[in-house]
Amino acid sequence: MNRVLPLQDLDVKSGVDARLQALDKLEALVGEVAREKARHRSNIALKRAIQKWRKGDLVSASQWALRATEADENNSKAFHVLAMGLERMGHLHKALLTYERAFELDPDDPELLINLGLTAWNLKLTEGAARMFQLYIAACPDSPLGYNNLGSVLCDLGHPDQGIETLRTALNRMPHEAILWNALATVLAEEGRADESLVFYNEAARLQPDFARAYHNLGYAYQHLGRLEEALENYDEALRHAVDPSERRETSHSRSICLIGAGRLEEGFRAYEIRNEPRFRAYLHHLIDAPRWQGEDLAGKKLLLVGEQGLGDEFMFANILPDVQRAVGETGKLQICVDPRLVPLFQRSFPAAEVGTYDDRTLMDKDGNKALRLVPFASKENVPDLWAPMGSAIQYYRKSLADFRHEAFLTPDADRVASFRARLAAMGPEKKVGLCWRSMMLEAKRAKYFSPIDAWGPVLQTPGVTFINLQYGDCAAEIARAQELFGVTIHQIEGLDLRDDIDGSAALCAALDLVISAPTAAAAAAASVGAKTWFLTAGRSWPQMGTDAYPWYADTRVFWPEKFRDWNALMPEVADELEVFASDAVRRPLF
Structure with a gap:
C-alpha cells in the first residue's frame, strides 16, 4: 500500500522558499561577479582607448572603445568614447546612434547631451540639437558649453537676435570664458557684421592664447573684410595651435581660398587640393576606375575631368578646358562630366570632347553616409586613362594672373x-x-x-x-x-x-x-x-x-x-x- 505523504506545514514551506531565495541570491551573486569581470575587462580596453585618443590616434582609440563595448554592452562610457571617435572620423549617423545608446545607459551624464546636440547639428537636425543644448543648460547652468552651442544653433535656425541675447547673458555671468566671446563673434560674423566681430574674437584669443578656433575665425572675419594679409596671419596662427585633424583641414581650406583671393595663385591652388582629402567635411567620393591625374603629360591620353561644387564653379573651372583639349591632342580624348543641364552648351563648345553627366548617390554603410559621384558614360569599355576634379587642373595651367586670357570659352547656340x-x-x-x-x-x-x-x-x-x-x-x-x-x-x-x-x-x-x-x-x-x-x-x-x-x-x-x-x-x-x-x-x- 502506498504511503500518504503528510501535508507540508508552514515551516516546511518556509524552508523550501528560503532555499529558493538562497539559490536566487547565489545566482545573482554569480551574475554580479560576471558583470564585474566584464566591466573590468571593458574598462581596461576603455583606458587603452583614452590613451590612444590623447595621442591623436582616433582610429586605434575607436577600435579599443569598440572592444570595450563588446566586453560590456552596458558600459555607457565605452559607448560615449566610441561615439566621439566615430564623429571625429566623419561617421556621423553611426556616431548619433552610439551617443543615443550611451544616453540610454546613463541619462544623467550631461556631457552626452552636448555631444548628442553637436552630432545632430552636424547632421542638420538643428531643432533637435537646440533641444539637447537647452537640456544641458538646465543640467549644468554654470558651464559655458551649452550657451556657446545654443547661441550658434539659434543663429542657424534663423533667430540671430535670440542667439546674441543668449550669449550676452552668459558672458555677463562668465566673462572669463573664451569660447563665449568666440561664439558671440561668430554669430555677428554670420550676420554680416564681420567688422563688429573682430573685438570679440580678439578678446577670445587674449583670454586663451592657444585657442586655434578663435584665430581661424579671426582669419575668416578679416577675409570677409578684404584684409587678406591679416587673415593669412591668423590662419597661420590657428594652424600652429590646432591639434584636432578636422580643425586643421578646415583652416587649411580657408587659408587656400585666402591665398587665391590675394593673388598668390600657384601656392593657393596647390593648397586648395585639401578639399579632395577624404576626411574633409565636403569630400565627394568619385567611383571612377582610373588613377588620379597628377599633372603628367596628357598627349595621346584619355582624360576625364569632373565638374564640382555647383553650377557656378562648373562654369568657372571650365576656363581651363581649352588648354586641356590642346594638351590631349588629336590622338587623345577629353571627357567632360558636368551637370546634365550643361551638356548641350559644353558639347557645342568642345566638339572634339565627349561630354556627359554624373549620377550622384548617397551610400549608407557601416561607416555612415557617403556622398558618391558616379560617371556612367566613362565606365566599362569607355574608362579613361586618368581622371581629376575639374578644379584640380587649374594648378597646372593657371599659376599666375598672366595665364588667364580673358576670353570666352563656351559657345552659345x-x-x-x-x-x-x-x-x-x-x-x-x-x-x-x-x-x-x-x-x-x-x-x-x-x-x-x-x-x-x-x-x-x-x-x-x-x-x-x-x-x-x-x-x-x-x-x-x-x-x-x-x-x-x-x-x-x-x-x-x-x-x-x-x-x-x-x-x-x-x-x-x-x-x-x-x-x-x-x-x-x-x-x-x-x-x-x-x-x-x-x-x-x-x-x-x-x-x-x-x-x-x-x-x-x-x-x-x-x-x-x-x-x-x-x-x-x-x-x-x-x-x-x-x-x-x-x-x-x-x-x-x-x-
Whole structure:
C-alpha cells in the first residue's frame, strides 16, 4: 500500500522558499561577479582607448572603445568614447546612434547631451540639437558649453537676435570664458557684421592664447573684410595651435581660398587640393576606375575631368578646358562630366570632347553616409586613362594672373542668340540689361552674400535701360515688388525656363548688352559665353584673385562695398556707372 505523504506545514514551506531565495541570491551573486569581470575587462580596453585618443590616434582609440563595448554592452562610457571617435572620423549617423545608446545607459551624464546636440547639428537636425543644448543648460547652468552651442544653433535656425541675447547673458555671468566671446563673434560674423566681430574674437584669443578656433575665425572675419594679409596671419596662427585633424583641414581650406583671393595663385591652388582629402567635411567620393591625374603629360591620353561644387564653379573651372583639349591632342580624348543641364552648351563648345553627366548617390554603410559621384558614360569599355576634379587642373595651367586670357570659352547656340536679339530689339532702343540678384540657395549662412530686391532701387531707376529677368526660381513676388516700389518693369522672356534651360539662358545673356548679377550661376553662364558682366558682391571675393574683375572670363567688372554688405552705399555707385554705360558716354578721369 502506498504511503500518504503528510501535508507540508508552514515551516516546511518556509524552508523550501528560503532555499529558493538562497539559490536566487547565489545566482545573482554569480551574475554580479560576471558583470564585474566584464566591466573590468571593458574598462581596461576603455583606458587603452583614452590613451590612444590623447595621442591623436582616433582610429586605434575607436577600435579599443569598440572592444570595450563588446566586453560590456552596458558600459555607457565605452559607448560615449566610441561615439566621439566615430564623429571625429566623419561617421556621423553611426556616431548619433552610439551617443543615443550611451544616453540610454546613463541619462544623467550631461556631457552626452552636448555631444548628442553637436552630432545632430552636424547632421542638420538643428531643432533637435537646440533641444539637447537647452537640456544641458538646465543640467549644468554654470558651464559655458551649452550657451556657446545654443547661441550658434539659434543663429542657424534663423533667430540671430535670440542667439546674441543668449550669449550676452552668459558672458555677463562668465566673462572669463573664451569660447563665449568666440561664439558671440561668430554669430555677428554670420550676420554680416564681420567688422563688429573682430573685438570679440580678439578678446577670445587674449583670454586663451592657444585657442586655434578663435584665430581661424579671426582669419575668416578679416577675409570677409578684404584684409587678406591679416587673415593669412591668423590662419597661420590657428594652424600652429590646432591639434584636432578636422580643425586643421578646415583652416587649411580657408587659408587656400585666402591665398587665391590675394593673388598668390600657384601656392593657393596647390593648397586648395585639401578639399579632395577624404576626411574633409565636403569630400565627394568619385567611383571612377582610373588613377588620379597628377599633372603628367596628357598627349595621346584619355582624360576625364569632373565638374564640382555647383553650377557656378562648373562654369568657372571650365576656363581651363581649352588648354586641356590642346594638351590631349588629336590622338587623345577629353571627357567632360558636368551637370546634365550643361551638356548641350559644353558639347557645342568642345566638339572634339565627349561630354556627359554624373549620377550622384548617397551610400549608407557601416561607416555612415557617403556622398558618391558616379560617371556612367566613362565606365566599362569607355574608362579613361586618368581622371581629376575639374578644379584640380587649374594648378597646372593657371599659376599666375598672366595665364588667364580673358576670353570666352563656351559657345552659345547662334540661332537662339539671333532669335533673342530680335525679341529684345522689339522692346525698344534702350540698352537691354539682364538682372539676377540672388542665389536659389538662401539658407541663413548664405543670405548675407546677396542683396534683397528692395536695395536695387537706384539701379532700377536708371534711365535709358530696359531690364530683363535672369533670376531663376520663384521670383514673381520680387518682380512685382520692384514694380510697386520703383515703378519699373523687369521683363520676363516667355517660354524660357531660366532654371533648367541653361543653354537658352546662356544664349539670352549673349544677346544682352550687359548682365548685372550677384555671384550666381546666371552670372557665370553669361561671363563664360563672353557677355559683358558686372558682378555685385557683398565684399571682396576670392575669384577676383586680387583684381577688380573675375579674370576667369572675357569682360567683367566687380562692384563691392567698402563695408561688408553695405548695399545702400554700393547701389548708387553701380547706378552711376550704369547711367554712363546706357548713354554710351566715356567716363574720363577727373585729373
